[in-house]
Amino acid sequence: MKIVETVAEVREQVKAWRKEGLTVGLVPTMGYLHEGHQSLIAKACAQNDRVVVSIFVNPTQFGPNEDLESYPRDLEHDAALCESTGAALIFHPTPEEMYPKGFCSFVDMNVLTKELCGLSRPVHFRGVCTVVSKLLHIVQPDKAYFGEKDAQQLAVIRRMVLDLNMNVEIVGCPIVRESDGLAKSSRNTYLSPAERKAALVLSKSIFAGKQLAEAGETDAAKLVQAMTKIIEAEPLAKIDYVKVVDLMTMQQIPKLDRPFLAAIAVYIGKTRLIDNFMMQAGGTAE
Ligand SMILES: Nc1ncnc2c1ncn2[C@@H]1O[C@H](COP(=O)(O)OP(=O)(O)OP(=O)(O)O)[C@@H](O)[C@H]1O
Numbered sequence: 233m234k235i236v237e238t239v240a241e242v243r244e245q246v247k248a249w250r251k252e253g254l255t256v257g258l259v260p261t262m263g264y265l266h267e268g269h270q271s272l273i274a275k276a277c278a279q280n281d282r283v284v285v286s287i288f289v290n291p292t293q294f295g296p297n298e299d300l301e302s303y304p305r306d307l308e309h310d311a312a313l314c315e316s317t318g319a320a321l322i323f324h325p326t327p328e329e330m331y332p333k334g335f336c337s338f339v340d341m342n343v344l345t346k347e348l349c350g351l352s353r354p355v356h357f358r359g360v361c362t363v364v365s366k367l368l369h370i371v372q373p374d375k376a377y378f379g380e381k382d383a384q385q386l387a388v389i390r391r392m393v394l395d396l397n398m399n400v401e402i403v404g405c406p407i408v409r410e411s412d413g414l415a416k417s418s419r420n421t422y423l424s425p426a427e428r429k430a431a432l433v434l435s436k437s438i439f440a441g442k443q444l445a446e447a448g449e450t451d452a453a454k455l456v457q458a459m460t461k462i463i464e465a466e467p468l469a470k471i472d473y474v475k476v477v478d479l480m481t482m483q484q485i486p487k488l489d490r491p492f493l494a495a496i497a498v499y500i501g502k503t504r505l506i507d508n509f510m511m512q513a514g515g516t517a518e
């Protein structure tokens with residue numbers, strides 16, 4: 233497995249693979265890899281001849297008061313995980329490589345990015361769309377892999393690829409959880425032992441909402457109410473949002489009569505964590 237820092241090196245490698253007729257998968261990440269990322273890499277390796285993992289803490293998707301500087305980084309550990317999982321190349325660019333002096337082109341989106349995480353992170357999805365577009369142009373993969381943990385991001389990227397006629401298949405991958413239910417996230421490392429315990433209200437709320445929907449509840453407000461109650465019982469938790477939205481448009485819906493996403497964002501102390509479940513109408517897992 234190779235680690236490269238420049239766009240030119242990625243292009244050269246992918247060109248050589250294409251000459252051999254090989255298929256290429258891309259797994260975009262911000263590094264500090266865990267079993268959630270590993271499941272994406274493993275799926276990509278199963279479905280493609282060669283897999284590129286990008287590791288880049290993308291400055292344009294962080295707001296001014298967010299954790300860009302403190303975001304955890306460990307390239308040595310990440311490289312070992314990528315290699316043992318079967319990736320062929322890590323693309324680990326510098327910010328200057330991705331955003332050279334004079335950079336001024338961005339990919340933005342309406343509607344889908346104005347809800348949920350977009351409300352408390354107004355510049356976030358513009359940064360995500362821009363960097364993912366760049367990565368897709370640089371690598372030109374057959375398939376690119378994204379986690380359902382970031383469900384709004386997945387919906388936004390699917391829409392961007394459709395709207396901008398990008399020639400790539402977007403593959404969604406299920407949420408990987410700790411044994412006690414907490415969704416794996418690089419940001420879990422910020423949690424103190426007491427906060428780590430408190431963070432369990434996220435998955436408890438998600439599992440309770442899912443159970444209610446599976447039992448036939450069709451009123452979105454009732455779902456939100458039940459999920460909210462569980463989080464509010466935890467003194468260390470502060471709700472950013474608990475919402476039920478149409479899976480395609482990310483707009484809030486009153487009835488669970490179509491494929492939907494129940495999504496939450498909760499501050500545990502200073503750490504903002506997200507979780508969700510998706511379902512078809514009538515209690516079938518998405
Ligand atoms: N627990 C998980 N299960 C499945 N996919 C995941 C999980 N955590 C992250 N991913 C996916 O991995 C990709 C890279 O995510 P990222 O590097 O931001 O990791 P993260 O752990 O979500 O970090 P953060 O703390 O920023 O939320 C994204 O497509 C994301 O959805």
Ligand SMILES: CC(C)(CO)[C@@H](O)C(=O)[O-]
Nearest residue numbers: 260261262290360363382
């Ligand atoms: C897709 C992504 C790698 C873009 O920076 C990031 O938003 C993430 O890790 O989910």
Ligand code: BAL
Nearest residue numbers: 262293294356382385
């Ligand atoms: N997994 C999403 C990346 C971010 O929170 O910036």
